[in-house]
Amino acid sequence: MEIAFGPIPSRRLGASLGVNNIPPKHCTYNCTYCQVGRGTSLEITRRSFYPPDMIFESVRRRLELVESRGEKVDHITFVPDGEPTLDINLGREIEMIRSLGVSVAVITNSSLLWDSSVRDDLSAADYVSFKVDAVTERIWRIVDRPSHELSLGSILEGASKFADGFNGHLASETMLVARVEYGDEAGNIASFLSRIRGLRDAYIAVPTRPPAEPWAGPPDRGVVVYFLTRFREILGARAQPLDFPEHGQFGHTGDARSDIVSAALVHPLSEGAVAQILKDDGAGEDVLHAMLESGELDEVEFSGRKYYVAGRNSRGR
Numbered sequence: 001m002e003i004a005f006g007p008i009p010s011r012r013l014g015a016s017l018g019v020n021n022i023p024p025k026h027c028t029y030n031c032t033y034c035q036v037g038r039g040t041s042l043e044i045t046r047r048s049f050y051p052p053d054m055i056f057e058s059v060r061r062r063l064e065l066v067e068s069r070g071e072k073v074d075h076i077t078f079v080p081d082g083e084p085t086l087d088i089n090l091g092r093e094i095e096m097i098r099s100l101g102v103s104v105a106v107i108t109n110s111s112l113l114w115d116s117s118v119r120d121d122l123s124a125a126d127y128v129s130f131k132v133d134a135v136t137e138r139i140w141r142i143v144d145r146p147s148h149e150l151s152l153g154s155i156l157e158g159a160s161k162f163a164d165g166f167n168g169h170l171a172s173e174t175m176l177v178a179r180v181e182y183g184d185e186a187g188n189i190a191s192f193l194s195r196i197r198g199l200r201d202a203y204i205a206v207p208t209r210p211p212a213e214p215w216a217g218p219p220d221r222g223v224v225v226y227f228l229t230r231f232r233e234i235l236g237a238r239a240q241p242l243d244f245p246e247h248g249q250f251g252h253t254g255d256a257r258s259d260i261v262s263a264a265l266v267h268p269l270s271e272g273a274v275a276q277i278l279k280d281d282g283a284g285e286d287v288l289h290a291m292l293e294s295g296e297l298d299e300v301e302f303s304g305r306k307y308y309v310a311g312r313n314s315r316g317r
């Protein structure tokens with residue numbers, strides 16, 4: 001499997017060349033809505049997964065290829081199959097990749113922000129998005145299913161400390177799922193975020209791709225509207241919904257199978273997205289059928305739409 005993939009059209013970051021710096025599903029959380037699937041074991045100890053040189057080379061080659069095709073990359077984004085801050089070399093990798101002249105973004109679940117080494121590593125990035133799905137223990141445990149070694153209070157305190165020392169673009173993301181009794185968690189989260197120094201955007205998201213637990217799909221529209229209203233009351237225009245469709249071009253290398261698998265490993269693909277990659281790579285529907293047959297790709301239904309996710313035989317490609 002290639003470490004660098006895309007670019008993938010990102011809802012926040014434009015054309016985002018992804019960096020998959022963590023092997024599948026090494027995470028501190030086992031979120032009910034995770035698009036990578038259900039977690040088996042949780043871990044919170046930082047360690048090395050891939051040599052930083054290997055990550056840098058993969059990104060450099062991919063960027064060169066994309067730019068040689070006249071395509072642009074807006075961000076190089078650490079958005080792996082697990083939690084990117086588990087990678088103990090993250091800070092060094094960010095520094096190396098920034099030398100390529102493109103802004104570096106990291107999408108973190110925030111769970112290790114209590115650790116000063118994680119805060120130091122993230123401070124090297126240009127853009128950091130941190131997850132705040134809940135500030136109430138009960139809801140945090142239901143939605144994010146954290147490792148039992150983690151403490152919500154320490155995480156929230158770590159997020160504040162990180163913001164105090166960060167000079168880049170800071171955004172939060174709050175994912176809402178169905179069947180959760182939220183009470184006024186909207187007000188609680190927004191109040192917490194209002195005390196975060198330099199917060200530029202507070203996104204409210206709903207699952208737009210198949211979740212790990214079938215019941216953890218999008219909540220009723222009323223819940224989303226209520227959250228948005230409360231967020232707007234407290235945070236003003238920084239509160240924004242993130243549940244609109246993606247746009248733009250997927251990256252392509254001429255090898256449709258590889259492009260589809262790389263993207264599907266971290267990002268379930270809609271029918272339209274797969275059709276676009278096939279077209280860009282000059283491949284036909286027969287490639288898609290062969291991938292489904294070989295187990296590189298699986299077809300799933302979600303909210304009445306068809307998606308393609310990485311299949312049992314795609315890992316380790």
Ligand code: SF4
Nearest residue numbers: 027029030031034109
């Ligand atoms: S959604 Fe992100 S934080 Fe949650 S389990 Fe999946 S990879 Fe981990």
